[in-house]
Amino acid sequence: GAGVSQSPRYKVAKRGQDVALRCDPISGHVSLFWYQQALGQGPEFLTYFQNEAQLDKSGLPSDRFFAERPEGSVSTLKIQRTQQEDSAVYLCASTVDRSEGYTFGSGTRLTVV
Amino acid sequence: DQQVKQNSPSLSVQEGRISILNCDYTNSxxxxxxxxxxxxxxxxxxxxxxxxxxxxxxxxxxxxxxxKSAKHLSLHIVPSQPGDSAVYFCAASRRSGGSNYKLTFGKGTLLTVNP
Known part of the structure; x- marks a missing residue:
């Protein structure tokens, strides 16, 4: 596609529920990043993939967070047993090479009630 | 500890004037x-x-x-246009040492350009 596509755009989850957030990067983009943006804050790094390899997951806040990119294209960020502090916008970004000028998706706004 | 700081949450300027957004960082x-x-x-x-x-x-x-000596950067927009009204984020990365190009962001500055 023309841009990075994320779904769903909005997700309301009850505390304790598991959620899965999807990212479709731009076709051919090797690098894929996930960021978390809390209200009034800048995006914070969660994890990075180069093709299907997860090379950096240092930003994942707890073992309830898990990300995968099994075929090197679509990626899924899964959050188990959601907590209220997980409420945020989750942004996916991709780039064709190792460059910080990557393209962000519009994000998934997760609200945990 | 915030490594990238944008100390002005908001900025308002008139159309046609200069907008200056500031950013400081602590990680050398x-x-x-x-x-x-x-x-x-x-x-x-x-x-x-x-x-x-x-x-x-x-x-x-x-x-x-x-x-670099002051660990400070700024973004100048000249002339400012109403369509520039948005939140501006400063970000930094470390390319040396095989970095994966992850970014550290500031909290953002809301710029409003008034017609």
Missing amino acids: MFDYFLWYKKYPAEGPTFLISISSIKDKNEDGRFTVFLN
């Missing part, structure tokens, strides 16, 4: 700096960047200045 290992622009309900959009080997980079109406 950062060697690449970027500005992103964000409209509501959209993801951030890359605007302009600068390497630490330079002190200025210009792209049309946008110029970024870097003062």
Whole structure:
């Protein structure tokens, strides 16, 4: 596609529920990043993939967070047993090479009630 | 501890005047700096960047200045237009040492350009 596509755009989850957030990067983009943006804050790094390899997951806040990119294209960020502090916008970004000028998706706004 | 700081949450300027957005950083290992622009309900959009080997980079109406000794950078928009109204994020990365190009962002500055 023309841009990075994320779904769903909005997700309301009850505390304790598991959620899965999807990212479709731009076709051919090797690098894929996930960021978390809390209200009034800048995006914070969660994890990075180069093709299907997860090379950096240092930003994942707890073992309830898990990300995968099994075929090197679509990626899924899964959050188990959601907590209220997980409420945020989750942004996916991709780039064709190792460059910080990557393209962000519009994000998934997760609200945990 | 915030490594990238944007101390002004908001800035308001008149159309046609200069907008100056400021950013400070604390991590001396950062060697690449970027500005992103964000409209509501959209993801951030890359605007302009600068390497630490330079002190200025210009792209049309946008110029970024870097003062390494002060660990300070600024984004100048001249002339400002109403369509520039958005949240501007400063970001930094460390390219040396095999970095994966992850970014550390500031909290953002909301720029409002009044017609």
